[in-house]
Amino acid sequence: MNQAQVEFVLRIADDSLILGHRLSEWCGHGPILEEDIAMTNIALDLIGQATSLLNHAAALQGEGKTGDDLAFLRFDRDYRNLLLVEQPNGDFGMTMMRQFLFDAYRTILFERLQASSDEMIAAIAEKSLKETKYHLKHSSEWVIRLGDGTEESHARIQESLNTLWRYTNELFYTDAVDEEMHRSGILPDLSDLREQWEDTVNRVFQEATLSIPTNNWKQEGGRKGMHSEHLGYILAEMQYMQRAYPNMEW
Amino acid sequence: MSNKEWPLWEVFIRGKQGLNHKHVGSLRAADAEMALENARDVYTRRSEGISIWVVESNNVFASDPSESQEFFEPADSKIYRHPTFYDVPDGISHM
Amino acid sequence: MKEVNITEMERKFQEKIDQDIKIEPKDWMPDDYRETLIRQISQHAHSEIVGMLPEGNWITRAPNLRRKAVLLAKVQDEAGHGLYLYSAAETLGADREETIDDLHSGKAKYSSIFNYPTLTWADMGAIGWLVDGAAIMNQVPICRCSYGPYARAMVRVCKEESFHQRQGFEIMMTLAKGTPEQKAMAQDALNRFWWPALMMFGPSDGESKHTAQSMKWKIKRSTNDELRQQFVDVTVPQAEMIGLTLPDADLKFNKATGHYEFGEINWAEFWEVVKGNGPCNKDRIDTRRKAKEEGLWVREAATAFAQKRAARKSA
Secondary structure, eight states: OOHHHHHHHHHHHHHHHHHHHHHHTTTTOOSSHHHHHHHHHHHHHHHHHHHHHHHHHHHHHTSSOOHHHHHHHSOGGGOOOOHHHHSOOOSHHHHHHHHHHHHHHHHHHHHHHTTOSSHHHHHHHHHHHHHHHHHHHHHHHHHHHHHTSOHHHHHHHHHHHHHHGGGSGGGGOOOHHHHHHHHTTSSOOOTTHHHHHHHHHHHHHHHTTOOOOOOOOOOOOGGGTOOOTHHHHHHHHHTHHHHHSTTOOO | OOOOOOOEEEEEEEOSTTSOEEEEEEEEOSSHHHHHHHHHHHHOTTSOOSEEEEEEGGGOOOOOGGGHHHHHGGGGGOGGGSGGGSOOOTTOOOO | OHHHHHHHHHHHHHHHHHTTOOBOTTSOOOHHHHHHHHHHHHHHHHHHHHTHHHHHTTGGGOSSHHHHHHHHHHHHHHHHHHHHHHHHHHTTTOOHHHHHHHHHTTOSOOOGGGGSOOOSTHHHHHIIIIIHHHHHHHHHHHTTOSBHHHHHHHHHHHHHHHHHHHHHHHHHHHHHTSOHHHHHHHHHHHHHHHHHHHHTTOSOTTTOSSHHHHHHTTSOOSOHHHHHHHHHHHHHHHHHHTTOOOSOTTOEEETTTTEEEOOOOOHHHHHHIIIIISTTHHHHHHHHHHHHHHHHHHHHHHHHHHHHHHHHHHO
């Protein structure tokens, strides 16, 4: 088993899993019926990505576990998602801002991963890229609408940006895992990731009349399993059935 | 700011290459882009389409059912527009 | 003179109905026909939307990824179905926002079944199997309803809903052949949802004030009791097949009629729930109202932005 490769796949998988979970909390509570359906579609894409990626991680591990085992039976410190995706939904603007900051990053990541030497990752990236491009279109349009909508919506979404900005530095987190993935060709070159991401973000924020916070306070830790307090509650809900009724078929 | 609903849009979908766009229903959206995206999420969840048109409902002009007699019935008597109006003798094919 | 004209128009209208010619939005129709349809279609739409909540309650706790995706897709379909139905009601001049305000004020009704709580995962199975099963039985005849937009919406809904009942039955079947705890969970869910599912068909024919006229107009194509009987007849053998027991001591098969006879429905409970006194009525409406109120700034912002952009384009 290649430990770094498993770790790398789990990082991408957990981003999809946890963000999909957060978005699914909206189902039935959206600001209008049409948007309820739209957010659920995004959640379904993310849960689909998580399923493929976790199955792949389980296969790479070779310990006889399933993707479901990885999704539902790891402990809190073993989840590898970004802090950004576990942040609470807040109001609709907060959810769209979180989505946009993530989608802008994810699109670039999946574009590059299509050339991964791990064929399974390349195939998942190709499929997920199509989904993510649509998510980015949807979330950036909403950021623009809310930013340049009413005084109230502008104030609200600017506040969401101020809140979430501290979690964006982590999008570019790298460590020995990434280095090893580069060396083995599993992770293609991403040295311009931040630059590309900033291009998208600046363009959308300009149109949305939003200003990037000057606050440079940065939070990270998710990639190493150091999460915010929110993750524990997500897992308490998500894992409830598997913990309460272990080893059963559903 | 008005608390009024977003305008209503009519949705037309091309099921597959070679078919006409067909009316499938309506939805609410603030602008055309949103109407297209909502139509995609509401009406093509099961791969029902490869192309979508949206038209704001108040831009659709419809014929009036109370005028349907003068509008449509005059065509009914022009039976010579249909091939079955003509006699073709037995033995003639490809016509 | 005008009176005579109306009577004549009503006669012609009924003739069209009798000949199975569909009524379309701009066609003349009696006011009562329009009102009955608006009431029925919007009740139906509200039921889809409120119906998202009891199942939505378990999305974040689904036991595995497959079940999570299936449940999410199902609840999403319900939002879609609500939307198709609100669209059909709009063709009759019923503005969606006003229709929804009637739901929130308690003026409009929705299916009483959604006022029961979902307490365990097995309830996802019971709802899919029984509630969607009953809904399909109600809806299939409406595909032939005299009003075109409602009939067409129903065709789409029925097509999409065929997976809903199956996934519910699959959940129940898996639980019924699982561990003793799982089987007990399934039986408990069946015990709680069986009677409310039978109530979904509405009051018995003698008590139903709208049935006769609705049948004549072909808005309704079977009576409440006929549909309820049909539902019992198909569901009892399904329960037996997966080894669950229906909570009705009076249930027995009548060989002579070929139908199951079943016990008396607790109509007092039914009317209490319809009146708003069910276990979850208040929660359901509060939740819907909250979603609408909290979304107001979003809807306003999108309108404002659309206006700004249109102004910029024309400038």
